Amino acid sequence: MDQENVNAGRTVAAPAERVFAVLADPTAHSAIDGTGWVQEAADRAPLTEVGQIFRMGMYHANHPDGDYQVANQVLVLDPPRAIGWRTGTEKDDGHLEFGGWIWRYDLAPLGPSETLVTLTYDWSAVPQSLREHIRFPPFGPDHLSDSLHHLAELVSGR
Known part of the structure; x- marks a missing residue:
C-alpha cells in the first residue's frame, strides 16, 4: 500500500466547541473508539496543551499481555479546530517510545450547530521494524x- 494514512468525515449535529470538548476528554475515548481496544483513561485530566501526555488502558487479543497501557502525546491542540496525538509506550525507566502513528481530528464549523469532523490515522512514521509485526492500518475499513458515529452519538447525548 502506497498510502500511509486513512481518513473519514462526518457531519455532527453540535457546535465545534462541544465536539472539541469531548475529544479533549480522555475519559470519553473508549466510548468513541467502539472496538473494545481502548479501555479506561489512566490520566483523566482534559487535554490542554501540546506535549501533554495522557495514558490509556488498552486491550487487544493479539497483544502479548492482552491488557496493556499506551502513553499518548498531544501534538496538535488548536481549540476548537484540531486535536491530535501520537501513541507509544512508557518504559520501566519512564522513557517514552512512540510507534510512529498519529490520530488527528479536524473540526470545521458548518454553522452554529453543525460541525464537519475529519478523523485521520497516519502511520507514515512507523519504522520498518514495527511494520514487520503489525499490519497498518491495524483495523478494518469501517x-x-x-x-x-460514536462521537456524534456521544456529543448529542444519545
Whole structure:
C-alpha cells in the first residue's frame, strides 16, 4: 500500500466547541473508539496543551499481555479546530517510545450547530521494524467511520 494514512468525515449535529470538548476528554475515548481496544483513561485530566501526555488502558487479543497501557502525546491542540496525538509506550525507566502513528481530528464549523469532523490515522512514521509485526492500518475499513458515529452519538447525548 502506497498510502500511509486513512481518513473519514462526518457531519455532527453540535457546535465545534462541544465536539472539541469531548475529544479533549480522555475519559470519553473508549466510548468513541467502539472496538473494545481502548479501555479506561489512566490520566483523566482534559487535554490542554501540546506535549501533554495522557495514558490509556488498552486491550487487544493479539497483544502479548492482552491488557496493556499506551502513553499518548498531544501534538496538535488548536481549540476548537484540531486535536491530535501520537501513541507509544512508557518504559520501566519512564522513557517514552512512540510507534510512529498519529490520530488527528479536524473540526470545521458548518454553522452554529453543525460541525464537519475529519478523523485521520497516519502511520507514515512507523519504522520498518514495527511494520514487520503489525499490519497498518491495524483495523478494518469501517473503523474511522464507526468512531465518528460514536462521537456524534456521544456529543448529542444519545
